[in-house]
Amino acid sequence: MTDRPGLDALADRLTPVRRIHPAQAMAAAAILTLLGGALVLATLGFRASHAGTTATDTMFLIRTGLLIVLALASSLAAATMARPAVGTARKGWLWAVGATTIVPFAAIIAALVSETPVADQLYPVNGIECLTYSIGIGIVIMAVLTLWMRGGAPVSPERAGIVIGLAGGSLGALAYSMACPHNEIIYVGLWYTLAIGATTLLGRLIVPHFVRW
């Protein structure tokens, strides 16, 4: 390009910009999750208020821990993708996905060996409620992360869509988990996986259209 005035014109158009920072996205996701959790508690109540469940049930603690790990890894991946650089390894979220897939696998095994009919452990009414809240809150989080990501420069819009979907789904599920009264691995393996899978698919299909540049 020997057109030097082109560079002059570009320089003339320069205006100060506020640097994009991953902390902005992480803070927005955290605030929205807290608001989502507050909505869940206000409408459904905390899980300990349901008969037979407590805040210290092993499954609740494990589920909460796994969702936090998946949410942190995917949110961080999404947030850092906005600032690209060759030589950047962003594989942490894949390990988190790998770790959490133990839940649906364990659910399949439990279903295969269960003496109680599987249908009796699915609780579809609660399951639909789980999907509604988790996906609903997740979509709001995804929308905000996508809007934020548009200010950045993700060089893999498809991967950005996947991690935004994962982040939205896991944070939505985390918010709903506060009210979820179930401890059965089959229930958790089915409905939570469906919720996070749905937002991830949604992210992969829709988000790239908005963040491509």
Added chain:
Amino acid sequence: MDADDETLSRLMALAQQGDKTAYRTLLGECESWLKRYYARKIGHETLDDLVQETLMSLHRKRASYDPDRAFLPWLAAIARYRWIDHLRKVYRKKETVLNEDLIADPADPAIAAKISLDSLLKRIPEQQALAIRLTKIEGLSVADASQRTGQSISAVKVNVHRGIKRMSAAIEEGQ
């Protein structure tokens, strides 16, 4: 590259604050660097357009640069993104003349090798890289590339498509 990474990073930090003089200097340096970066990876007739597009992307996405990190890996990520976008769009017009006289002569060869387009092409299978080189960089028709490589016409098309897709997923991966 005339200016080192530290200088470019400082210029970009000033540009983010609205310093037009620093920005103009930076753009000039980036223009020279990009010409060398794209050397022999794009036809001579489209080199200027691609450099221009990349500089426009730099301008639009300047808020995404973090001055605490190196500048060239950020610029290279943007340049790779634009290059792959260009490969997707380009259709054969005529056999392309490559800029044989433009050879990357970086101040730091180790960094340059890590962020180069060659290192990206090396990340995909050889047959895919060859199909991309012939049809998208040298400007051969699919039929000519098929004859040259011994791959069928459909194999050339598939290799180009898959190769571009794989490179697109590996933009941020270094050597």
